Amino acid sequence: MSWDSRQTAMLRAMGLRVWSPPLPRPVEETDVATMAVPEPAAPPAPVRAVAALPPQLLRQAPQASAPVDADERTQAIAGMDWDALRDSVAQCRACGLCESRKNTVFGVGNTRAHWMIVGEAPGENEDLQGEPFVGQAGKLLDNMLRALGLSRSEGPPERQVYIANTLKCRPPRNRNPEPSELAQCEPYLDRQIALIQPKVILAMGRFAVQSLLRSSDAIGRLRGRVHQYQGVPLIVTYHPAYLLRNLPDKARAWEDLCLAREALASSS
Template sequence: MSWDARQRAMLEAMGLKVWAATPPAAIEAEAEAEADVAVAAAPVAGPAPAITKAAALPAPPAAPMRPPAAPAAPIIPASSDERGRAIAAMDWEALRASVAGCRACGLCESRRNTVFGVGNERAHWMVVGEAPGENEDLQGEPFVGQAGKLLDSMLRALGLGRGEGPAEQQVYIANTLKCRPPRNRNPEPQELAQCEPYLDRQIALIQPRIILAMGRFAVQSLLRSSEPIGRLRGRVHEYQGVPLIVTYHPAYLLRNLADKARAWEDLCLARATLQARP
């Protein structure tokens, strides 16, 4: 029994037509001689449908799938007053889209990601930092890296977190600037002014019961004060009717360990202030 004969018998049992120069009589004789092979190779569910020449053609390539389009940023008027009113009327979705597409100052040219904010949008606590650093710019989230770990530890000491959970046990974290200044330089007044309406709207949407301002630029921007943190901490301030407590930025505390005790005092003051509110 030749290999060609065995192969032809198996193909014919599967319903495939064999094209060869061998005379039909010889093919029939070889097929009968190999009937046992043909029966063994036959499919259990019955003969397969004949494959036509058209069916053997390769299928055309599938059209590439397009990613879903990102929400378009709202059109904001050029004048500062009109811009502020437009932002003040935005809901969360529109506000996020506006921040993501913002080109109101030169920081948009060097950023990798905008840093909108993170946390429970109905949280009782709101933490406001200064400007995104390199890690924040890469991840698009405020307070990451070593400073973020220290902040999380400080919050856990108060029974708070930045994830999901009851509003009274969660915080919302945002920065005064939504884009990183190049080489982590200090924010410029014009940059702070352009981002201020975004932070104002976040506070209005969250309606926090206490604000914890961390770092010189966050404190001075919210309180409109040029006084150093050392003179402003230890007492209760207000921002748009919300009690505000001043404290040091976690990045500063990593370099000045002696001030960690003072920062803990500020956290305790914030907790006592919140508990005393009706």
């Protein structure tokens, strides 16, 4: 008998219970078949860094387009015909006004007209219809022109007018045009005047006068005499929208129209 056996016998003789660990149960084949085998953990996804991309893919990344040179843009506009000029205005995104406009306001009238009228910026009605001088201000202008025997759509060129604005898009809430916006639209107006070759120009409103005469003087100081724009007689007068709010100045505006008629007769 081994020492462990003798010790166990002595403990039992003393009335003490001896604990012994249970023997392991032999593993049968059915147990092995039902044991769950853990799936191996998925390897971590590789981290893709831009620096690790192939050079050819890096070269394919979109690049911001280079800004158009102002002189090149002006030269390009100066060489456009009517169709190209109209398309360029319709697609223009040179300033932020393109984000809020509904329509560009190119111009209307006979492209061989002897009279050219230049306004300021489109208002709400002009933006909706895409035509300058509509609404109440347009009706007043039509009445003024009719008093001189002129029209924006009827008669021979000497009895028709061409109407354009310094800006081709409406400033939000009809605010005043900003100098940068006027500068972007200036080549369009210059080209319209060059294509029409009018006999007389009627500048209506402060911003039209500033754009064409490069003067910050008030209209009251500039009206009443004949100015020149690239050899073309130019008359300064009030904007019809202003006249709707200041009725006494309608008489002065009529004097300006008569002065324009005289300047046209003198240049013919």
